[in-house]
Amino acid sequence: MQTLSGTDEIKEIENGGITTPLGFFAAGTHAGLRYSKKDLGIIYSDVSANSAAVYTVNHFQAPPLQVTQQSIEVEGKLQAIVVNSACANACTGERGYQDALKMRSLTAEKFNLKDHLVAVASTGVIGEFLPMEKIQSGIEQISVGQTIKHTEDFQTAILTTDTVMKSCCFSAEINGKKVTIGGAAKGSGMIHPNMATMLAFLTTDAAIPQPYLYSALKEVTDVTFNQITVDGDTSTNDMVIVMANGKAGNDLLTPEHPEWKVFKQLLKLCCEGLAKQVAKDGEGATKLIDVIVEGAATNEEARIVAKQVVGSNLVKTAVFGADANWGRIIGAIGQCPVSLNPQMVDIAIGSIQILKNSEPQLFSNEKATEYLKNDVINIFINLNNGVGKGQAWGCDLSYDYVKINANYRT
Structure with a gap:
């Protein structure tokens, strides 16, 4: 205990x-x-x-x-x-x-x-x-x-x-x-x-x-x-x-x-x-993805953004491949039916700052790739548009997901 x-x-x-x-x-x-x-x-x-x-x-x-x-x-x-x-x-x-x-x-x-x-x-x-x-x-x-x-x-x-x-x-x-x-x-x-x-x-x-x-x-x-x-x-x-x-x-x-x-x-x-x-035991999964969103207009909007990011197939496959392709994250955020200022978004993968006020930050791809090989991946997003907070969990998308579901009844 x-x-x-x-x-x-x-x-x-x-x-x-x-x-x-x-x-x-x-x-x-x-x-x-x-x-x-x-x-x-x-x-x-x-x-x-x-x-x-x-x-x-x-x-x-x-x-x-x-x-x-x-x-x-x-x-x-x-x-x-x-x-x-x-x-x-x-x-x-x-x-x-x-x-x-x-x-x-x-x-x-x-x-x-x-x-x-x-x-x-x-x-x-x-x-x-x-x-x-x-x-x-x-x-x-x-x-x-x-x-x-x-x-x-x-x-x-x-x-x-x-x-x-x-x-x-x-x-x-x-x-x-x-x-x-x-x-x-x-x-x-x-x-x-x-x-x-x-x-x-x-x-x-x-x-x-x-x-x-x-x-x-x-x-x-x-x-x-x-x-x-x-x-x-x-x-x-x-x-x-x-x-x-x-x-x-x-x-x-x-x-x-x-x-x-x-x-x-x-x-x-x-x-x-x-x-x-x-979420961690998703079919074929190798990693748990934890997305935390702050600075949204409301808690509900923060949850919408977090779930959109963690549910993006492009984000999921990037995490599986240990590719710090933050454009996939920003693309997922941009699809959300929420209020935000496109000039004010911050993104970090683990402790690595990727985006600040919607401007790219210099970071080590090698360190980002090494971090993305972990079992648990944290993505932090600040919309800088309010006090709303939200969180969502998912997993990466691997080759095995297709194998499992292609043969589900057999």
Whole structure:
């Protein structure tokens, strides 16, 4: 466990995850949707939890998301989430919708819950039907627990083209009670959230009313998950879900609570940690790109510029090739629907000043190339047009991205 710089009351819990908050269990199993890897996972709370979610804005929203929305709308609570990989159950019509309902009812039956206390998520190939006999068998055989293995089994079961598991966990003292939030996510390609196949699951033992949980999630998502991009494509299945079961025993958290900001920071740190892991694990990626924008007219305009730059294929390929071609950065900035003075822009790659007041600066190409060989690349932009700040994360674009997606179904 380590204390975060600048947030002394918040601690990062190493090896923590979705089962670290009180009352949460998880599991993952091989149901046979994939050849040998785990492909079905469940998160379970031993009491019903106030819950909220944000969803993809893709017009072809997959049936699992529709079913999850229906579940949460009943009373704003969930007690279990069932997730499968290998098949997105998207663009599958009425049969796909009924299959998602069946996944929900099978999970509810297993834990003796009402159907609406179960959320459903799927990820994988679009346009294929779920093998429901295998899904049913997997749900029946799965056994949840709270060990690191149970957590990692879940994290593994939700992956598709991901190369690593993605998780994080933070805690803070609120009202003298230890409040913890844990998260797990998957996502590697088709990532351009606007709420890839990106799924994120957050658990917390905080006591917080559902409306405030939703508003906090929506606000935090806008500056974390919605600020990453791998390939500019928004999936049919993107979803972020948070469950808060209240077992920490703190006073109810509302915006009027003196430690509301602490909880918001907990949530932001967890979402940002997962978002950056997704961006870093982009299909075929070799580097994480972190773009920080200052001096914009508003925070929203700063975020627009940051995401435009990190999403530019020309910027991404330049980073992959360790080429300090700053013209690609300025070109991306110039496309943005924001207010700026073209004579006042500053750009730096790492500590190397490239542009000052929109005028080229002398710099060593050799040093810039050496810097661009690092695993994490920071690009700093100052528009000198206000006090707005924003940040976005992405990855480079490599030869392997094409190979992976050219053979995705084979």
